[in-house]
Amino acid sequence: MKPKIQDVAKVAGVSPTTVSRVLNNRGYISEEMKKKVYVAMEQINYIPNDLARSLYNKKTYIIGLIVPTTKNPFFGELTAEVENYCSQQGYKALICNSLNNINKEKQYWEMLRRNQVDGVIVGTYNRGILDYDQHNLPTVAIDHYLSKNIPVVGSNNYKGGQLAVETLLAGGCKRIIHLNGPFDLKTPANLRRKAYEDVMIKHGLPYTTYEISGVFDQYEQVRIINQMFDEQPDLEGVFASDDLLALAVIREAEKRGVSIPEQLKIIGYDGTETIRTIFPGLSTICQPIKKIAESAVILLQQQMEGPKPMSHDEMSHDITLHTGNTI
Amino acid sequence: MKPKIQDVAKVAGVSPTTVSRVLNNRGYISEEMKKKVYVAMEQINYIPNDLARSLYNKKTYIIGLIVPTTKNPFFGELTAEVENYCSQQGYKALICNSLNNINKEKQYWEMLRRNQVDGVIVGTYNRGILDYDQHNLPTVAIDHYLSKNIPVVGSNNYKGGQLAVETLLAGGCKRIIHLNGPFDLKTPANLRRKAYEDVMIKHGLPYTTYEISGVFDQYEQVRIINQMFDEQPDLEGVFASDDLLALAVIREAEKRGVSIPEQLKIIGYDGTETIRTIFPGLSTICQPIKKIAESAVILLQQQMEGPKPMSHDEMSHDITLHTGNTI
Numbered sequence: 001m002k003p004k005i006q007d008v009a010k011v012a013g014v015s016p017t018t019v020s021r022v023l024n025n026r027g028y029i030s031e032e033m034k035k036k037v038y039v040a041m042e043q044i045n046y047i048p049n050d051l052a053r054s055l056y057n058k059k060t061y062i063i064g065l066i067v068p069t070t071k072n073p074f075f076g077e078l079t080a081e082v083e084n085y086c087s088q089q090g091y092k093a094l095i096c097n098s099l100n101n102i103n104k105e106k107q108y109w110e111m112l113r114r115n116q117v118d119g120v121i122v123g124t125y126n127r128g129i130l131d132y133d134q135h136n137l138p139t140v141a142i143d144h145y146l147s148k149n150i151p152v153v154g155s156n157n158y159k160g161g162q163l164a165v166e167t168l169l170a171g172g173c174k175r176i177i178h179l180n181g182p183f184d185l186k187t188p189a190n191l192r193r194k195a196y197e198d199v200m201i202k203h204g205l206p207y208t209t210y211e212i213s214g215v216f217d218q219y220e221q222v223r224i225i226n227q228m229f230d231e232q233p234d235l236e237g238v239f240a241s242d243d244l245l246a247l248a249v250i251r252e253a254e255k256r257g258v259s260i261p262e263q264l265k266i267i268g269y270d271g272t273e274t275i276r277t278i279f280p281g282l283s284t285i286c287q288p289i290k291k292i293a294e295s296a297v298i299l300l301q302q303q304m305e306g307p308k309p310m311s312h313d314e315m316s317h318d319i320t321l322h323t324g325n326t327i
Numbered sequence: 328m329k330p331k332i333q334d335v336a337k338v339a340g341v342s343p344t345t346v347s348r349v350l351n352n353r354g355y356i357s358e359e360m361k362k363k364v365y366v367a368m369e370q371i372n373y374i375p376n377d378l379a380r381s382l383y384n385k386k387t388y389i390i391g392l393i394v395p396t397t398k399n400p401f402f403g404e405l406t407a408e409v410e411n412y413c414s415q416q417g418y419k420a421l422i423c424n425s426l427n428n429i430n431k432e433k434q435y436w437e438m439l440r441r442n443q444v445d446g447v448i449v450g451t452y453n454r455g456i457l458d459y460d461q462h463n464l465p466t467v468a469i470d471h472y473l474s475k476n477i478p479v480v481g482s483n484n485y486k487g488g489q490l491a492v493e494t495l496l497a498g499g500c501k502r503i504i505h506l507n508g509p510f511d512l513k514t515p516a517n518l519r520r521k522a523y524e525d526v527m528i529k530h531g532l533p534y535t536t537y538e539i540s541g542v543f544d545q546y547e548q549v550r551i552i553n554q555m556f557d558e559q560p561d562l563e564g565v566f567a568s569d570d571l572l573a574l575a576v577i578r579e580a581e582k583r584g585v586s587i588p589e590q591l592k593i594i595g596y597d598g599t600e601t602i603r604t605i606f607p608g609l610s611t612i613c614q615p616i617k618k619i620a621e622s623a624v625i626l627l628q629q630q631m632e633g634p635k636p637m638s639h640d641e642m643s644h645d646i647t648l649h650t651g652n653t654i
Contacts, residue, residue: 050441051387055378062421062442069407071600076403080396080424087423087431092438094389095422096414097407104414111419114377115389218604247605273398277545278574279605 003046012040023048024056054116063300064112064120066096066105072216073272074242074289075123078142081293082121089297091118098124100215113137119300122146138303140296145186151303151313153296157188160285160319161195164239164267167283169203171265171327173237176200177228178209179249180241185215188314192241192269208232212245221245225252235264237327243268243275243284250282250326266326276322283324291317330373339367350375351384381443390627391439391447393423393432399543400601401569401616402450405469408620409448416624418445425451427542440464446627449473465630467623472513478640480623484515487612487646488522491566491594494610496530498592498654500564503527504555505536506576507568512542515641519568519596535559539572548572552579562591564654570595570602570611577609577653593653603649610651618644 005023009016014036021027022037041048054060065082067075083093094117096108105124112120119138139146143154168176178196181189193209200207210228214220225248229235240246246268250260258264268275271286295315332350336343341363348354349364368375381387392409394402410420421444423435432451439447446465466473470481495503505523508516520536527534537555541547552575556562567573573595577587585591595602598613622642 047437047440049382049443050438051378051382051443055376055382060378065422070397070403070410071400071407073398073400073403073601076397076400076406079403079406079422080398083397083422083424084426087435092421092442094419095392095406095410097410099411108414110374111377113374115419116376116378244605251607274400274601275605278571278602280578 003044005046007044008037008040008046011044012036024053058116060116060118061090062092062094062115062117063297064096064108064117065093065123066098066108066120067123068100068216069097070095073244073274074270074287077272077274077289078123078293081290082297085294085297089301091297100124118304121296121300138300140300140303142292142296143187143189145188151299151315152188153292153299153315153317154188155287155292155317155319157191157316158195160269160287161192161239162199163319163321164192164269164285165196165199167267167321167327168237168239168265169199171237171261173265174205175232175234176205176207176237176239177232177235178207178239178241179224179228179245180209180211181215182213183211188316189241192239196239218248221248222252225249229253229256229258237265238267240266240268243270243272243279243282246282246284246326247275247279261325261327271320271322279324281324281326282322283327284322286320286322288317288319330371332373334371335364335367335373338371339363351380385443387443387445388417389419389421389442389444390624391423391435391444392420392450393425393435393447394450395427395543396424397422400571400599401597401614404599404601404616405450405620408617409624412621412624416628418624427451445631448623448627465627467627467630469619469623470514470516472515478626478642479515480619480626480642480644481515482614482619482644482646484518484643485522487596487614488519488566489526490646490648491519491596491612492523492526494594494648494654495564495566495592496526498564498588500592501532502559502561503532503534503564503566504559504562505534505566505568506551506555506572507536507538508542509540510538515643516568519566523566545575548575549579552576556580556583556585564592565594567593567595570597570599570606570609573609573611573653574602574606588653598647598649606651608651608653609649610654611649613647613649615644615646 005016005019009019019037022029022034063086067079070076070079086093098105098108121140123142139150141150141152145152178193180193197207210224212221212224238249240249246266249266253260253264260266268282268284271284332343332346336346346364349356349361394406397403397406413420425432425435448467450469466477468477468479472479505520507520524534537551539548539551565576567576573593576593580587580591587593595609595611598611
């Protein structure tokens, strides 16, 4: 038999109501009394039922985290950082891998509401529009505009794009191509492309962005990269909007006998721990993933503990350059 | 105001008890009646409270998943596969990154029990011993012996070790070194080392295993790899017990001007999607991560729905060779 609150009360020599007040932190209870109750709990191996307490307090201390997939190095790292910080703050994270499928995202969203999570952090890239304004659940988006009332956390995408292109220019490239994800996603990451175009215009240079419309679609990546090589015989530099894309460019360049950095210079984006460890030679713009994760949790906590924000907050962390040997 | 069960009942023209019976799937209710209730729920945007239902049914449909960190490509992929399969089965996953810290693991374990999860999947590598036998919570371990009553899921580590060493031998290597993680962990992954030694003995060849005692400790990895290069001037082949370790050997070999595969042949272990995508040239033994994840969930479901297993089940999936250009 599982020990009950009544058993704790008997061992501690107090009333069941007192035990319940200690567990729920309600009313004034002396430190001595608290200690008595905790010692008794330990003694008979009583496990408090947080589920019952959640229902009573209308607070579960659970947040939902929706990402495309933790397989992807960026989202694997983001998930670890969000969960670590949540755990320090006394929150738990329900993980949801939406696989960029709008129906899966809808199902997760409903599941999270049914389970009374205190809030949701969304880091997906979906085209479909969920009616995020319809609900009152505290929500924070990472690198994505969901609705005008939902704060967005990310890093300075415009500055990151500028730094990437300027680094290629400083390396002597003039014919620079940009590779980016789907143009129609509502994400501040599109500012990387805007920055690329602005810098090229400023230097009086032509610019072309190749779009890879399938998110995480390796076959399309390879197809578009080869199209780029075929159409751009005078190519000198590539700014890829994520590191996996930059590494795919390196692989295709190698197959074509194009030497890096002599004939072609490449810079990526993201700079996850995994990629920087296994491919330290890749020059890339590093996003401060830990800071992004922590800010997302902090902004969510503010909503969970206060009123829903009326304006569209945006928090943009600074990026850094990791210099490898691809430029 | 949030709509209540009473509001659904009014709109559907049934009693609140009927709505409650539909939601909890209790007693006989006609399909027509169910439809009426669901249409009414939709109409007034009623969100059922799964938390209250969990408390009533003593089943939360939440499982805990404890991994070292989702930053690591193997555990990022394992987490995605476990959660995907759970979601198909109507379960949700609370993610816990223990960072190989025994105190963190203890705290997670207690948190999961307090939150009445239905079961736990443990994929950590801890030295400390939690008293896993003390509780009755359904548990499945991945690649780790936790206690005699907890089933272990993984892949055929002995066969994987054999295949790795035989592939190096077939490539013409005689002086083969094995790099492995901490020897004192109670994991079936130690069988990779046993297989290496057995195959070397069978061929009348000397064998040496270098131990990297810090799990995921990059600095120690680099130190031990360099010690290996210094102590083994006639080195011809390296069998690394995971891919990140194999890639670290490649980096250090390059720094020393050792050409791969001409002067040194290397084979890794794990074969995650991420590593196979960004480093398709690495020869490695692939674990079927999706199958491992699904079996872990299935074995857990059996425990959650039936009695706790009395014997120590072990489920070992088959491995495959990915041939790159490092051998």
